[in-house]
Every structure is written in structure tokens, then in C-alpha cells.
Amino acid sequence: MMLTNAASQARFQRRKFVDRGMTAVMALAALLAVIPLVLIVFHLLVNGLGSLTPALLIEDPNSPGRAGGGVRNAITGSVVMVGLALAIGAPVAIGCGVFLAEYGQNRLGTVLRFLVDVLAGMPSITIGLFMYALIVLPNKQFMAIAGALALAIILLPIVARITEEMLLLVPRSLREAAYALGAPRWKTVLTIVLPTALPGIVTGLMLALSRIAGEAAPLLFTSLGNQFTSTDLLRPIDALPSRIYSYASGPFDYWHEQAWAMSLLLVLFILLVSLAVRAIAGSKVTVRQ
Amino acid sequence: MSDRVPTMQPHGEGLDLRPRTNGGDARSVTDKRLALRVDHISAWYGKKHAVGDVSLDIEANSVTALIGPSGCGKSTLIRTFNRMHEVATGARAEGHVYLEGEDIYAPGADPTLVRQRIGMVFQKPNPFPTMSIAENVAAGLRFMGIRSRSEIDGRVEHALKAAALWDEVKDDLKKPGMALSGGQQQRLCIARTIAVEPEVVLMDEPCSALDPVATLKVEDLMRTLAKDFTLVIVTHNMQQAARVSDHTAFMLAGDDGVGRLVEYAPTEEIFTNPKDERTEAYITGRFG
Amino acid sequence: MAVTKADGPRAARTVITGGRHIADTLFGGITGGAAAVVLLIIIGLFYQLIYRSWSSIVDNGLGFIFGTVWNPSQGMYGAGVFIVGTAITSVSALILATIVAVLVALYLVEIAPSWLARPIGYMVELLAAIPSVVYGLWGIYVLGPFLVNVVGPVITNTLGLVIPFFSGTPRVTGLLPAIVVLTIMIVPTIMAISRDVIGAVPGSQREGILALGATRWEMIQIAVIPYARSGVIGGAILGLARAVGETLAVTLVIGNRAAIADSIFAPTYTMASVIANQFQEADGPTHRAALLEVALVLLVMTFLINVVARLLVWRVTNGQRAVVVE
Numbered sequence: 001m002m003l004t005n006a007a008s009q010a011r012f013q014r015r016k017f018v019d020r021g022m023t024a025v026m027a028l029a030a031l032l033a034v035i036p037l038v039l040i041v042f043h044l045l046v047n048g049l050g051s052l053t054p055a056l057l058i059e060d061p062n063s064p065g066r067a068g069g070g071v072r073n074a075i076t077g078s079v080v081m082v083g084l085a086l087a088i089g090a091p092v093a094i095g096c097g098v099f100l101a102e103y104g105q106n107r108l109g110t111v112l113r114f115l116v117d118v119l120a121g122m123p124s125i126t127i128g129l130f131m132y133a134l135i136v137l138p139n140k141q142f143m144a145i146a147g148a149l150a151l152a153i154i155l156l157p158i159v160a161r162i163t164e165e166m167l168l169l170v171p172r173s174l175r176e177a178a179y180a181l182g183a184p185r186w187k188t189v190l191t192i193v194l195p196t197a198l199p200g201i202v203t204g205l206m207l208a209l210s211r212i213a214g215e216a217a218p219l220l221f222t223s224l225g226n227q228f229t230s231t232d233l234l235r236p237i238d239a240l241p242s243r244i245y246s247y248a249s250g251p252f253d254y255w256h257e258q259a260w261a262m263s264l265l266l267v268l269f270i271l272l273v274s275l276a277v278r279a280i281a282g283s284k285v286t287v288r289q
Numbered sequence: 290m291s292d293r294v295p296t297m298q299p300h301g302e303g304l305d306l307r308p309r310t311n312g313g314d315a316r317s318v319t320d321k322r323l324a325l326r327v328d329h330i331s332a333w334y335g336k337k338h339a340v341g342d343v344s345l346d347i348e349a350n351s352v353t354a355l356i357g358p359s360g361c362g363k364s365t366l367i368r369t370f371n372r373m374h375e376v377a378t379g380a381r382a383e384g385h386v387y388l389e390g391e392d393i394y395a396p397g398a399d400p401t402l403v404r405q406r407i408g409m410v411f412q413k414p415n416p417f418p419t420m421s422i423a424e425n426v427a428a429g430l431r432f433m434g435i436r437s438r439s440e441i442d443g444r445v446e447h448a449l450k451a452a453a454l455w456d457e458v459k460d461d462l463k464k465p466g467m468a469l470s471g472g473q474q475q476r477l478c479i480a481r482t483i484a485v486e487p488e489v490v491l492m493d494e495p496c497s498a499l500d501p502v503a504t505l506k507v508e509d510l511m512r513t514l515a516k517d518f519t520l521v522i523v524t525h526n527m528q529q530a531a532r533v534s535d536h537t538a539f540m541l542a543g544d545d546g547v548g549r550l551v552e553y554a555p556t557e558e559i560f561t562n563p564k565d566e567r568t569e570a571y572i573t574g575r576f577g
Numbered sequence: 578m579a580v581t582k583a584d585g586p587r588a589a590r591t592v593i594t595g596g597r598h599i600a601d602t603l604f605g606g607i608t609g610g611a612a613a614v615v616l617l618i619i620i621g622l623f624y625q626l627i628y629r630s631w632s633s634i635v636d637n638g639l640g641f642i643f644g645t646v647w648n649p650s651q652g653m654y655g656a657g658v659f660i661v662g663t664a665i666t667s668v669s670a671l672i673l674a675t676i677v678a679v680l681v682a683l684y685l686v687e688i689a690p691s692w693l694a695r696p697i698g699y700m701v702e703l704l705a706a707i708p709s710v711v712y713g714l715w716g717i718y719v720l721g722p723f724l725v726n727v728v729g730p731v732i733t734n735t736l737g738l739v740i741p742f743f744s745g746t747p748r749v750t751g752l753l754p755a756i757v758v759l760t761i762m763i764v765p766t767i768m769a770i771s772r773d774v775i776g777a778v779p780g781s782q783r784e785g786i787l788a789l790g791a792t793r794w795e796m797i798q799i800a801v802i803p804y805a806r807s808g809v810i811g812g813a814i815l816g817l818a819r820a821v822g823e824t825l826a827v828t829l830v831i832g833n834r835a836a837i838a839d840s841i842f843a844p845t846y847t848m849a850s851v852i853a854n855q856f857q858e859a860d861g862p863t864h865r866a867a868l869l870e871v872a873l874v875l876l877v878m879t880f881l882i883n884v885v886a887r888l889l890v891w892r893v894t895n896g897q898r899a900v901v902v903e
């Protein structure tokens with residue numbers, strides 16, 4: 001750069017100064033954003049580790065007010081409902097994402113994309129009420145399947161949109177290479193485009209999984225909760241997040257301690273899922289770009 | 290090389306089909322077996338008219354080069370030869386291309402079957418990133434429905450040898466295709482294309498992303514492949530056209546922006562004795 | 578060396594005419610069916626909420642939206658309290674979170690070396706994975722006391738002296754902890770999307786501007802922000818939608834009182850939190866229908882946010898921006 005006079009020299013200094021200042025502001029924001037995580041994990045460990053005993057995992061709750069007992073019912077219920085929600089929701093979501101990416105470059109696609117976004121923006125508690133109105137009220141029975149369906153609906157738009165985006169990120173050249181080898185569209189999508197986008201889609205599934213595993217609001221009026229361990233899909237079933245909720249706002253100290261322990265458990269699980277998926281997806285992404 | 294250049298003779302119907310200028314019917318440069326007959330092809334992107342009324346005959350088991358300045362419609366034209374043009378949104382083509390007498394634009398023609406018989410290699414090497422070297426070469430075979438492990442293995446080896454890549458990768462067949470160098474990746478893409486044994490292989494500036502050494506390797510490969518395949522290559526490198534091709538077609542975009550065929554003749558003739566002054570101007574480097 | 582063999586794939590093909598691929602049509606149909614599920618869900622959602630809250634809609638009329646007295650035992654259902662509570666908490670959180678998130682995203686993509694950017698990005702993303710109830714738990718027992726003891730006095734002694742809204746007695750549960758919790762919760766949503774779209778700005782654009790002698794911040798302003806803006810807005814909208822519908826974290830920390838907050842420390846309700854708090858113990862069908870109508874209002878509100886956001890994004894992406902470099 002040629003600086004021909006004092007004025008431009010001064011301007012150059014000012015620009016440099018602004019640049020440094022903004023860099024510092026950005027770094028500070030990054031620090032600020034990380035602090036809550038550190039604090040939350042710290043407090044989860046401090047408050048939750050003590051109550052994270054084997055009994056917590058393998059016993060059902062005692063009657064309220066009698067300290068001790070565990071939350072086996074909640075753990076079992078969460079596993080059942082989240083697994084069911086993934087099994088129902090993921091295929092539909094990925095199918096929807098494929099449709100948006102493959103056939104959605106027109107008005108129909110624009111409308112559908114909009115609807116998926118609308119669904120993603122819908123509060124999870126209203127989705128819980130939807131399942132309450134659709135399943136619980138007519139059957140006069142709270143049940144696990146209603147909770148799982150509510151979770152599946154929450155998962156659907158998240159995974160659909162991420163799938164679409166990941167598919168569209170796959171370079172055109174790969175698609176063309178497949179076409180040039182005489183692959184029909186469906187084979188191109190299934191064998192080239194989807195596998196290339198897989199790490200991204202898995203990331204999306206991971207995000208969705210950790211999201212629904214922690215959702216309590218849609219379960220309050222669908223699967224309700226259960227003092228005992230159950231795997232019956234047509235009966236009320238417990239779940240970790242909703243038990244954390246009732247314990248956190250409840251009157252007993254041992255409930256609060258168990259709420260911390262359950263939260264620690266949930267967060268550890270979410271952390272492990274995310275790390276595991278990263279490890280899997282990571283090895284496939286190594287050669288990108 | 291000179292023995293490969295066919296002698297120019299009048300066509301059987303008594304018409305003088307020696308190279309003429311200005312697209313239209315001036316297409317035949319040979320009386321040898323034809324691989325492709327391109328018949329009044331025009332191509333559009335939405336409203337943009339990119340290629341106007343090109344006709345030319347492409348001799349089997351030879352290398353035909355398309356040259357011309359950037360943006361004159363070479364890529365567009367070559368992509369109409371295996372119906373890849375229509376893959377782009379809003380793209381459309383008119384006219385006919387006959388493969389061994391069959392019109393690939395006939396109403397019943399299936400683009401996927403067309404592309405199995407007319408393969409394509411792209412400007413930038415594009416191996417499938419999720420696949421190993423061997424899987425890349427086998428991809429087209431799998432698209433065709435070939436399942437037998439031993440058959441696939443045999444063909445993979447065969448294609449890699451034919452693409453002069455076998456010796457370099459035979460111990461690394463399970464490595465990702467993306468792990469290879471650019472030149473190797475391009476030869477991998479060639480191997481992938483010829484593994485399905487198309488009759489015609491189209492190459493759109495296959496060397497433009499490669500270094501000179503890799504370029505020479507691919508050029509050598511093209512000459513070898515011409516024994517078994519019909520090659521059509523797009524190049525903006527006139528030396529490459531001169532080194533590799535038997536026939537050369539020169540394209541130019543008119544004032545209206547529409548790319549047309551200006552001259553089509555044996556390569557030697559185009560470079561030593563062009564009939565059209567625009568061709569001469571181009572090959573002597575006066576424009577483009 | 579001969580490449581083709583007599584029995585090779587070539588031998589099998591002599592024609593190019595074949596049936597149009599039925600499998601392709603099937604593929605389109607199946608994926609299209611999956612996409613149609615979304616439409617069915619949305620229609621069902623609106624239908625069920627309207628149907629189940631119809632008696633409340635008829636009984637309460639517009640007073641439901643504009644009324645600010647919610648007293649189920651006396652049959653008074655004015656949900657205005659909750660609408661105001663939702664608006665204050667989510668808009669405040671949106672503003673705070675967007676500022677932080679965009680700065681973080683810029684830092685991660687443009688400034689930080691990758692050994693630093695990767696763990697920081699990962700940690701912020703993990704914030705999004707922490708469940709709402711865990712935020713609520715942490716909010717009551719950690720954040721709430723901290724705000725009462727440390728932040729509260731600072732606010733009352735500065736802003737509180739000038740603006741009455743910022744005065745009062747700091748409490749563990751109330752508007753302030755709700756806003757702070759919501760902000761923390763939506764930063765990762767906005768950050769992750771902002772980082773992706775900022776990262777997608779072609780390197781060549783950056784280099785082009787830098788080569789003209791721009792500083793890094795100028796490069797960000799000229800080459801990055803215009804290109805990434807619509808994506809960032811999209812992320813912010815997602816964050817807003819999350820804040821509006823966020824339920825349990827807020828229910829646990831907002832204090833749950835059916836009155837419009839007159840102070841940043843006052844307890845109040847949001848639409849989502851009143852449903853979570855009262856639905857199971859509803860006084861009867863009338864109360865229940867009224868809560869379902871709150872859910873309907875919440876749904877319509879998030880729907881409108883989405884519509885507005887979409888239009889905004891379209892306008893931004895359509896409006897060509899001339900890039901001016903000194």
C-alpha cells in the first residue's frame with residue numbers, strides 16, 4: 001500500500017486501531033460464550049456426583065419424602081421413547097430432506113421448506129398438547145407412544161433441514177460424475193449424494209437426539225410419568241427430563257440432589273453421544289476439500 | 290500419427306463432404322466408421338442460446354478435439370453428446386445425436402443408458418469422496434447392477450491398468466480416492482469411466498487442472514485409449530489438440546453470443562491449412 | 578492392451594431406449610410422501626388446538642388477548658399477561674444473544690487459529706445440547722442467587738436510579754434470570770448457523786478484498802457480513818423461536834405469577850410457562866380450554882415470527898448490495 005501523505009497515514013492508523021479493537025471484542029465474546037458451559041458442568045459435577053450412585057440407576061423411586069431410591073423408571077422410559085422417536089422420525093425426516101434437495105428447487109419446494117421451518121419453530125409444549133389432544137384425550141389414557149410421537153415431530157424438521165442443506169452442499173460435480181456413469185437419479189442420491197453428506201446428516205441426527213433426550217415439556221401431558229419402571233407403550237412412562245423438572249421444583253432436598261445427579265447423567269450421555277458421533281463422522285470427513 | 294489421419298474422400302452419396310465451413314451440413318471428415326453423428330444440435334440455458342445448430346460426424350476409435358475461445362460453447366456442446374446438458378436447471382437442447390445410428394434424443398431414449406455408452410470425464414477430477422480407489426472404479430459397474438465380487442475386482446484392475454494407474458495404486462486400493470494427487474485422481478476418473486466400457490468417452494478439458502507432467506501422462510493415455518474407445522476432448526490448449534487429436538473442430542461464438550462450428554477437419558489440416566480465416570486467426574494466436 | 582472384452586458390459590448394451598425408470602418415480606413419491614407428513618402435522622396441530630380450545634375462544638373473545646387479569650377461580654381469562662411476559666423475555670434474549678453469537682462466530686471463523694477455534698466452537702455447540710430443565714435447575718440454584726447477590730445490586734444502583742423498571746428487590750426467580758437463561762440457551766443456535774454461513778463465504782472473496790489493502794475487520798464488513806447476513810438472520814430467527822417457545826427452563830426461573838412485570842426483578846409468566854405450570858392441575862374444562870387457547874396464541878405467534886422472518890430473509894437476499902471499497 002502506498003501512503004503518500006500524513007492524512008492517509010493517520011487514516012491507516014485509525015483503521016488499524018479499529019481492527020485491533022474489534023478483534024479484542026470478538027475474542028471477549030468468545031470467552032463470554034464459553035463461561036456458562038464451564039460453570040454448568042462444574043456445578044453439575046459438584047452437586048450431582050455425590051448422588052450419582054448405583055442405587056440411583058437400578059432402583060425405582062421411594063414414596064415421596066422417603067430419601068433414597070433411584071430413577072430407573074426415568075432412565076428406562078427415556079431410552080424407550082427416544083429410541084422410538086428416532087426410529088419413527090429419522091426415516092421420515094431424511095426422506096423429507098431428500099425431497100427438498102432433489103425436487104425442491106421450485107415453488108412447491110419453497111412452500112414445503114417454509115412449512116418445515118414453521119414446524120421447527122413451533123414450541124415443543126404445543127406439540128405435546130397436540131399429541132395430548134390427538135391421542136391422550138380420545139383414549140382417556142396417557143401413554144408412552146404419545147410422548148415418542150411428540151419427540152419424533154420435534155426431531156423431524158431439524159433433521160429434514162440439515163439433511164437438505166448437507167445434500168445441497170455435495171458438489172454438483174459428484175452428482176454429474178454419477179450421471180455420466182449412467183446412474184439413475186435414485187441411485188445417484190442413495191449411493192453418492194447421501195453417503196457424501198452422511199457426516200453432516202449424522203451430525204444433524206446427533207443434534208436432534210440430544211435435543212429430544214432432554215425435552216420434558218412435550219412429555220408432561222403425553223407420557224405423563226410413572227413411579228415404576230415400565231416399557232409398555234400404551235401406558236404412562238417416566239422420563240429423565242420430566243423427573244428432573246418435578247424434582248427441581250419439589251420440596252425435598254434429596255429430590256434436588258437427585259435432580260442434579262440426573263442432570264449430570266443426562267449431560268454426560270449427551271456429551272458421549274456427541275463425542276462418539278464426532279469420532280465416527282470425523283474419520284469419514286478427513287478427505288474433504 | 291499420420292497413418293491415423295483418414296484420407297479425405299467424398300462421401301458415398303456422391304456429395305462432397307470434405308470439410309466446409311460454417312456449421313450446417315459440413316460435418317463429415319471421414320468415410321470410416323462413425324461413432325457419433327451430431328445432427329443440428331442447438332442448446333440453451335433458459336433464454337440464453339449457447340450453441341447454435343452444430344452438425345458433425347465423429348469417427349470411431351479416434352480422438353476428436355473441440356477447440357475455441359473460452360465461452361464459445363465447447364462444454365455445452367460436448368455435454369449434449371451424452372445428455373448431460375439437460376442436468377443443469379433450465380437447460381435444454383434441440384437436434385439429434387446418433388450413436389451407432391440410434392438417436393439419443395429419441396422420445397424413448399433413456400439418458401442413463403445413453404450415459405453408460407457415452408461416458409464423460411470432467412475438467413476437475415471428481416472422485417467420489419466416500420469411496421476408496423477400488424470402489425470409485427467399481428461405482429459405474431455397480432450402477433449397472435453388476436454384483437459379482439470377482440467380476441468387479443477383475444474389471445477394476447483392468448480399468449486401472451488401462452488408465453495407466455495400476456502400478457501406482459495397486460497396493461493402496463482401499464485408500465480414499467481423494468488421497469491421490471490431482472493427476473492420479475484424473476486418471477482414476479478415467480478408469481472409472483472406462484470400467485463400464487462405454488463406446489465413446491467425452492473429456493471436458495481433462496488436463497486444465499493438472500500440472501504439465503500429469504498432463505503429458507493423460508495425453509499419452511488418450512492416444513492409447515483411442516484403440517478401444519472413441520474420444521472427444523474439449524481443450525483450450527491448441528498444442529494439446531495438435532498432439533493428441535485426429536480431427537479438430539473449431540468453435541466460435543458469434544456477435545449474438547451463440548457458439549457455432551466454424552471449421553471441422555483433420556487436425557493436420559486445421560493447423561497447417563485452415564480454410565476459414567477465423568480459424569487461422571485463432572490458431573495463430575491473433576485472438577481468443 | 579485391449580480394454581474392452583467380448584463379454585464385457587459393452588456387449589450387454591445395444592440399445593439406449595428403455596423404460597423410464599419406475600424406481601425414479603417411486604423414489605420421488607416416497608420422499609414426497611415424507612415431505613407431505615410435515616404438512617399433515619401442521620394442519621393437525623392447528624386443527625386440534627382450535628378444536629379443543631373452541632369453547633374458550635367463543636366465551637372469552639378478544640378479551641382473551643387484551644385482558645390482563647388471569648384468575649381461573651373467578652373465570653377470568655386474560656392472557657395478555659403471558660403475551661407481554663413472552664415478548665419481553667424473548668426479545669431481550671434475542672438481542673443479547675445475537676450480538677454475542679455473531680461476534681463469536683466471526684472470531685471463530687476469521688480470527689482464531691484452528692487449535693483454538695475448534696474447541697471453543699465445540700463448547701458453544703454443547704451449550705445447545707444441554708436440556709432445558711438442566712438450565713432451569715442451574716438457574717434456580719446457581720444463577721438466581723448469583724443475580725440476587727452480585728448483579729442485582731449493580732443494576733439497582735446504576736440503571737435503577739434512573740429508570741424505575743430497573744429498580745426493586747432482586748429475587749432468585751423473576752424476569753431477569755429468565756432473560757439471562759434464555760440468552761445463554763439461544764447463543765449456540767445463532768452462533769452455529771452464523772459460523773456455518775460465515776465459513777461458507779468463498780476464500781477468494783476474502784483474498785480479493787485483503788489484496789486491495791483492507792484490514793481484517795474491513796474485510797469482514799465488506800466481504801463477509803453482506804454475504805452471510807441472510808443466514809445470520811435465519812439463525813437469529815431460529816433462536817427467537819426457541820426463546821418464545823422455551824418452556825421448562827423459564828417455568829423454573831421466572832417466578833410464575835399472573836401479573837405483568839413492573840420491574841426486571843418481578844416474577845411473571847410466559848405463555849409456555851403458564852401452560853406447563855397449570856395444565857395438569859387445571860380447575861376444569863374451562864380452565865383447560867383457556868390454556869389450550871394460550872397454546873394456540875403461542876402457536877400463531879411463532880407462526881407469524883416465521884413468516885416475518887422468511888419475508889425478511891427473502892428481501893435481504895434479493896436486494897442487491899453494491900460493494901463499495903475506498
Ligand SMILES: Nc1ncnc2c1ncn2[C@@H]1O[C@H](COP(=O)(O)OP(=O)(O)O)[C@@H](O)[C@H]1O
Nearest residue numbers: 334337339358359360361362363364365366377
Ligand atoms: N449453467 C449455465 N447457465 C447459464 N449460462 C451458461 C451456463 N453454462 C454456460 N453458460 C453460458 O453458455 C456459454 C457457453 O459456455 P461453455 O459451454 O461453458 O463455454 P466453453 O466451455 O467453451 O468455455 C457461455 O456464454 C456461458 O456463459
Ligand SMILES: [Mg+2]
Nearest residue numbers: 363364365494
Ligand atoms: Mg468449458
